[in-house]
Amino acid sequence: MKILIVDDSSTMRRIIGNVVMQLGFSKSDFDEAEDGVKAWKLLTEGTYDIVLTDWNMPNMNGLELVQKIRKEGTHTKIPIIMITTEGGKAEVVTALKAGVNNYIVKPFSAEILKEKLDGVMKK
Amino acid sequence: MSMSQEEIEALMNGIELDAGDSDDEEPVVDDTPEDNMQEVPSEVLSEDDIESLISQNNVTADDVAEEPTIAEDDSNTTINDDDIEAMLASIGGITETPTPVKVVEQPKKQAQTAKTVQDNHKEIEEIGSSWASKKVEEGIFPYPAAKDHKPLNQLSEVANDSEEKASKIFDVLSFILDENNVIQQESKKLDEFLNKQIALMQALSNKFPNIAVFDANHQSALELKNSVKIINSRVDAENMQLFEAMELMQFHDINRQKIERVMAVIRKLSGYLNNLFEDDGSHKEVAVAKHIHGDENSDLVGGDDLEALIAEFNKQ
Numbered sequence: 001m002k003i004l005i006v007d008d009s010s011t012m013r014r015i016i017g018n019v020v021m022q023l024g025f026s027k028s029d030f031d032e033a034e035d036g037v038k039a040w041k042l043l044t045e046g047t048y049d050i051v052l053t054d055w056n057m058p059n060m061n062g063l064e065l066v067q068k069i070r071k072e073g074t075h076t077k078i079p080i081i082m083i084t085t086e087g088g089k090a091e092v093v094t095a096l097k098a099g100v101n102n103y104i105v106k107p108f109s110a111e112i113l114k115e116k117l118d119g120v121m122k123k
Numbered sequence: 124m125s126m127s128q129e130e131i132e133a134l135m136n137g138i139e140l141d142a143g144d145s146d147d148e149e150p151v152v153d154d155t156p157e158d159n160m161q162e163v164p165s166e167v168l169s170e171d172d173i174e175s176l177i178s179q180n181n182v183t184a185d186d187v188a189e190e191p192t193i194a195e196d197d198s199n200t201t202i203n204d205d206d207i208e209a210m211l212a213s214i215g216g217i218t219e220t221p222t223p224v225k226v227v228e229q230p231k232k233q234a235q236t237a238k239t240v241q242d243n244h245k246e247i248e249e250i251g252s253s254w255a256s257k258k259v260e261e262g263i264f265p266y267p268a269a270k271d272h273k274p275l276n277q278l279s280e281v282a283n284d285s286e287e288k289a290s291k292i293f294d295v296l297s298f299i300l301d302e303n304n305v306i307q308q309e310s311k312k313l314d315e316f317l318n319k320q321i322a323l324m325q326a327l328s329n330k331f332p333n334i335a336v337f338d339a340n341h342q343s344a345l346e347l348k349n350s351v352k353i354i355n356s357r358v359d360a361e362n363m364q365l366f367e368a369m370e371l372m373q374f375h376d377i378n379r380q381k382i383e384r385v386m387a388v389i390r391k392l393s394g395y396l397n398n399l400f401e402d403d404g405s406h407k408e409v410a411v412a413k414h415i416h417g418d419e420n421s422d423l424v425g426g427d428d429l430e431a432l433i434a435e436f437n438k439q
Binding site for chain 1: 286289290293297366369370371372373374375376377379380
């Protein structure tokens with residue numbers, strides 16, 4: 001299974017990657033992108049099974065990326081989990097309307113990410 | 124109370140501009156015996172000589188004009204050491220004696236004058252700078268709008284620096300985690316060896332119960348196996364702490380976003396205030412009052428003072 005981690009903070013990307021590795025994945029199982037533009041480029045060049053994306057990023061934010069993924073390209077049905085500091089109800093609703101499958105508010109624990117990943121993969 | 128440019132320059136050259144000093148300047152010529160002046164025509168200075176001396180010593184033209192007894196003479200004569208010393212001493216206690224100079228050497232003197240002026244400017248700038256720094260330290264003046272004092276620059280620097288350092292901290296944590304994995308892998312090999320040793324010693328001990336060394340080695344191997352188990356459990360606990368530390372580093376990202384939110388507020392506020400205070404650019408500078416009734420200023424005149432002043436001027 002191939003995972004795409006999208007976050008403008010390199011620390012955050014490493015934290016998510018570390019949690020993913022704790023769940024039994026190896027480093028070769030995931031790629032990283034620092035904004036929506038680079039994530040979209042990777043999505044157009046390769047095949048992924050799940051996207052874990054932040055919301056607030058430069059160039060193209062997470063919400064725009066989700067909308068683009070759902071509209072265009074070869075990954076329109078890919079499971080997407082948004083991992084963000086945006087904890088407002090309105091933001092969660094906006095993200096869900098845009099097409100995210102699940103939503104995690106930072107800070108999160110490895111257990112929560114595992115739970116959400118399992119939930120998304122089962123569907 | 125601020126100092127005038129003249130006062131600052133005077134201070135730089137050790138010249139006091141108070142009333143007493145102007146009186147001191149007068150005797151230079153007054154003290155000179157009239158006979159002496161008449162007997163030695165070389166002492167009489169031309170207008171050019173006076174100008175060059177003034178420029179050397181930063182004496183204003185007005186000061187020179189006040190010298191009443193120096194007769195005007197167009198003759199280009201030289202002055203001796205004593206004259207220069209006397210002149211300098213009368214000007215403000217400057218005792219440094221220049222070598223005998225011909226007044227006619229204009230280019231050299233101009234260069235000296237230019238150097239003196241430059242030095243004076245430098246010193247004035249230094250005085251101004253130290254005065255301003257003191258006022259900033261006292262909290263009277265704000266910090267200058269330099270890069271180091273601009274909130275947005277500083278916040279941006281903090282966010283970027285902490286991102287960089289957080290990444291390095293993560294490197295350290297990852298290194299410890301990797302090393303712990305190596306320790307656990309190596310301890311597995313040790314554990315496998317100890318299992319074999321325990322089995323061997325147990326067999327030997329059972330077969331030769333009278334040989335105490337087999338039983339002792341069997342016991343030692345069991346103890347070592349237990350030690351390896353303890354090391355592994357400690358490493359596991361350490362790994363859990365490392366994972367927790369890594370999770371806690373999410374707060375770095377959260378705090379960075381808080382800083383970015385503050386930066387956004389400052390930017391918007393700055394834009395708003397600029398819009399609020401800017402005008403259409405067609406304004407003219409308007410003269411503003413320096414002293415207005417109600418100001419807390421010792422220079423303000425009261426009603427009585429004003430009347431007294433008016434009365435005094437009317438008398439004249």
